[in-house]
Amino acid sequence: MPERHVEDLLRRLAPQVLGALVRRYGHFDTAEDAVQEALLAAATGWPEEGVPESPRGWLITVASRRLTDLLRAERARRHREESVARWTPPDGWLAPAADRPASDSDDTLILLFLCCHPALSPASQIALTLRAVGGLTSTEIARAFLVPEATMTRRISRAKRQIRASGVPFGMPPAAERAARLDAVLHVLYLVFNEGYVSTSGPTLYRTELSGEAIRLARLLQRLLPKDAEVAGLLALMLLTDARRPARTGPDGALVPMAEQDRSRWNAEQITEGVALVSAALRTGPTGQYQLQAAIAALHDEAPSAEATDWPQIVALYEVLLRxxxxxxxxxxxxxxxxxxxxxxxxxxxxxxxxxxxxxxxxxxxxxxxxxxxxxxxxxxxxxxxxxxxxxxxxxxxxxxxxxxxxxxxx
Missing domain, CATH: 1.25.40 (Serine Threonine Protein Phosphatase 5, Tetratricopeptide repeat)
Structure with missing residues (x-):
């Protein structure tokens, strides 16, 4: 498999593997280190040796073994050799993913809510989730937040320590607590999508692995909370925006501004779904920022041409949004x-x-x-x-x- 395809596959699997390890063993920060080493092993080995039959299971196996080594080393440093000698992982911990029942969220959605734990500040919640779930680098996250990279690196490291110290179990939080975390979760998905749709670095304009993952997670979230108007609004916004992607670049990869795009290349199915979602969400309310942005996107997508765009209506929606x-x-x-x-x-x-x-x-x-x-x-x-x-x-x-x-x- 070409290196680029391996890279895309690993980016999709990374949050799932991290979620699986944190579910079993906790130790968020140590688990992430173990997953990074497994990803490195795959990135160097798979292009030549081939992708294993169950790539997710392979990564979980390698990361689990490395996590075991890291935990044992940590316990040894704390003079708990006797405890380490008795510690063994639970039965079946090396079973490949195909042999275990898979949840609809494949642990990624649970990991998303874990990163938005109330022990963290809102900024740290978002930064940690972009790192652990979105796979963004500290540089990319810093640009998204408009802060220096060193500040963001410290923020992410501090968030990992707070998650570890909280002792929170790995699982979907109760309904009341879940509602409190939802704003941060929505913001995270919004930023991950934006980074995929307009990449802040690199040779390409967009990174479909990020925007696609954000849409996938937003669908899972909407399935979990079907009556939440802002969840529906965010999913609609993503679909309506992503619908234009096929026309955003020319044959040479050059950026094509919206006014010059061939609208026949826009994804009509995504536009239809997005318009239906935001229309229903606006009827149920209360009206939030993602619904308003989706309504603006719908006006762009439904206009037959750039000249026919209802700009006065878009101005009015932006003025509501600014409030x-x-x-x-x-x-x-x-x-x-x-x-x-x-x-x-x-x-x-x-x-x-x-x-x-x-x-x-x-x-x-x-x-x-x-x-x-x-x-x-x-x-x-x-x-x-x-x-x-x-x-x-x-x-x-x-x-x-x-x-x-x-x-x-x-x-």
Whole structure:
């Protein structure tokens, strides 16, 4: 199997294997170390030796053995040789995945709620889940949070220690506690999806293994909580956004902006499902941020052309969203919608108000939006300079190429 396929397979299996180990033995941080070593062994061996018949079972076996070694070493350091000698794993612990009954959530969803334990701060909940369940690197998570990488690394390490110290059993939390963790779980899935749909680093624009996993987990969550309007809203948002993916790049892999996309290539089944989900969710309420974002996505997807988009309605939805979500990215998108509905100058005025927001002021998206609006306003030289600045600040190669191309087109 090619290395790229092995990498994709390991990324999908990693949270399932970690969940299986934490369920059996606890020791969240040590289990993650063991899983990482098993993944490394697979990444170096499988491309040449072939993928085993049960790759999940193979990884659980190797990671369990390594976990045993790590736990024994830890106990030895604590002078508990006698306890270690008597410690044996439970019967059947090496059974491959195919020989065990599989739950619908394959432990990944339980791992998701574990990472959102109330002992952790909201920021730590999200960071740990992105690391353990989403498979993102500390660098990618830091970019998602708009914080320095060193800060994020410390946050993740501290969260692992708190999970270990909490002694919480591995299992789905009771209904009341589950509700308290749900906001963090939804935010985590939202960030994982976004990282997959617009990759912050690397040569490609998107990483389908991440966006696909986020959609899979959102489906599991919606099955668990079918009456929760925000869960349905998030799943709808993902489906409606992902439906455009086939048209987002040209034959050469270059980014194609939405206004120039071939809408016949959008996934009609996903659009139909997403529209039905958000329509039902908005009727049941209360209305939350994911439902509003899904409603905005639905207006884009249902428009027969870019020119026919209902921008005034999108502006109105963003203004409702801004009242419940103080997010600079939402404010940036609102500025774009206002520019499309009322002209580029109106949008540029809103951008000026965001200039002092340290969370996004230096982000490449601010410069890219400014460049686009300046171009629409006829300020070619200023637009070219803004595109060039945006390209320098972008970390994804696809975005860099697109932005440099827009700058070059302006002479």
């Amino acid at each position: 419940i979500a103080t997010n600079p990215v939402v404010a940036l998108n609102h500025a774009v919608a206002v520019a499309m509905a009322r002209g580029p100058r109106a949008g540029l005025e809103l951008l000026d108000r965001l200039a002092d927001d340290g969370r996004i002021a230096g982000d490449h998206r601010m410069y890219a939006v400014r460049a686009h609006l300046l171009e629409r306003a006829g300020e070619t030289a200023a637009a070219r300079a803004a595109y060039e600045t945006a390209a320098r600040r972008a970390t994804g190669l696809a975005q860099q190429r697109y932005l440099n191309g827009r700058a070059a087109r302006l002479g």
